[in-house]
Amino acid sequence: MSRDPVSRWEPHTVTTTETVDPAPVAALSALFDDGTPPVGPGDPLPPLWHWLALARWPRSSTLGPDGHPARGTFLPPVGLPRRMFAGGEVAFHAPLAVGSTVRRESAVASVAEKPGRSGPLVVVSVATKVYDESGRLAIEERQDLVYRGREPVLPPGTSPEPTAGPDPSGAPLTRAGAWSWDLATDPALLMRFSAATSNPHRIHYDWPYATRVEGYPGLVVHGPLMTLALAEVLRLEGHDGRVERMRHRNRRPLFCGRAARLRRIEDSPLTLGVLTPGSPEPCAVLTVEG
Ligand SMILES: C/C(=C\C(=O)SCCNC(=O)CCNC(=O)[C@H](O)C(C)(C)COP(=O)(O)OP(=O)(O)OC[C@H]1O[C@@H](n2cnc3c(N)ncnc32)[C@H](O)[C@@H]1OP(=O)(O)O)C(=O)O
Numbered sequence: 001m002s003r004d005p006v007s008r009w010e011p012h013t014v015t016t017t018e019t020v021d022p023a024p025v026a027a028l029s030a031l032f033d034d035g036t037p038p039v040g041p042g043d044p045l046p047p048l049w050h051w052l053a054l055a056r057w058p059r060s061s062t063l064g065p066d067g068h069p070a071r072g073t074f075l076p077p078v079g080l081p082r083r084m085f086a087g088g089e090v091a092f093h094a095p096l097a098v099g100s101t102v103r104r105e106s107a108v109a110s111v112a113e114k115p116g117r118s119g120p121l122v123v124v125s126v127a128t129k130v131y132d133e134s135g136r137l138a139i140e141e142r143q144d145l146v147y148r149g150r151e152p153v154l155p156p157g158t159s160p161e162p163t164a165g166p167d168p169s170g171a172p173l174t175r176a177g178a179w180s181w182d183l184a185t186d187p188a189l190l191m192r193f194s195a196a197t198s199n200p201h202r203i204h205y206d207w208p209y210a211t212r213v214e215g216y217p218g219l220v221v222h223g224p225l226m227t228l229a230l231a232e233v234l235r236l237e238g239h240d241g242r243v244e245r246m247r248h249r250n251r252r253p254l255f256c257g258r259a260a261r262l263r264r265i266e267d268s269p270l271t272l273g274v275l276t277p278g279s280p281e282p283c284a285v286l287t288v289e290g
Pocket residue numbers: 083084085086087088114115116117118119121123144146148199201220221222223224249250251252253254
């Protein structure tokens with residue numbers, strides 16, 4: 001009996017020993033440029049910053065047409081073309097120090113086909129555990145990647161417009177009031193975030209690919225950038241208590257250059273969202289426990 005490639009594929013655990021890399025951590029401090037002291041060697045890693053500090057550089061020969069590693073080895077050989085970072089959950093058991101050595105174990109935990117409003121989806125969940133230098137479990141995480149078809153994103157008859165460059169007058173995060181920040185995105189910000197996270201996905205920096213091949217109206221803002229910006233609002237607003245758990249979800253794409261408002265949208269549990277003018281549904285939400 002022949003089975004399809006996804007059901008023939010077997011998940012496996014990848015275990016690596018890594019340094020909590022100070023360079024991308026310094027890059028994110030510089031990228032936000034928001035007046036918080038730069039995070040450096042020996043400092044505790046702020047929540048979610050392991051997304052940069054433990055980023056992986058895949059070999060060039062392993063990349064597929066969208067810039068990400070070709071599917072079928074660590075990730076299943078899903079046939080749907082468009083990959084999106086869609087959300088997840090992170091439990092913080094112990095702090096990690098910048099510059100320390102950690103052990104990371106990652107494996108695909110589930111692959112589920114689902115009908116979505118925009119057509120069929122495949123949700124791939126990756127489970128990761130990070131152990132600190134003494135072997136203590138520090139971070140437990142589930143990350144959801146969604147694969148979808150090439151349903152049109154642009155209304156018929158419209159064409160995408162390139163985005164303006166960085167505004168020399170300011171940093172990307174500006175305060176509009178208590179728990180209210182505005183996030184300005186531009187191609188240089190997206191390129192710097194792709195570099196800091198070693199993320200080769202072309203939808204974030206290759207405008208002809210993002211618009212003509214994947215059919216988006218512009219460059220797509222990284223899900224992790226939106227979520228990290230929400231986590232940065234917590235730090236900027238002085239929420240310095242210990243965070244035990246974060247849940248995050250990317251519900252709608254945010255396109256480069258579009259106005260984005262970072263707001264506290266619920267008090268209990270504390271929930272922050274990325275909102276755009278004219279839509280009640282946030283692009284991204286982050287819920288914090290502890
Ligand atoms: C990094 C990186 C890539 C990126 O950064 S891509 C940019 C950031 N991500 C986004 O912009 C994603 C924005 N979200 C969406 O466009 C939509 O939410 C999405 C993911 C296309 C799904 O929308 P649909 O309207 O088609 O689907 P539904 O909301 O109706 O849901 C259908 C079922 O799927 C389940 N589901 C949806 N999202 C998730 C999720 N995050 N985790 C788990 N399951 C999810 C949903 O629960 C429904 O299932 P039921 O069983 O409840 O029916 C890079 O590539 O590295």
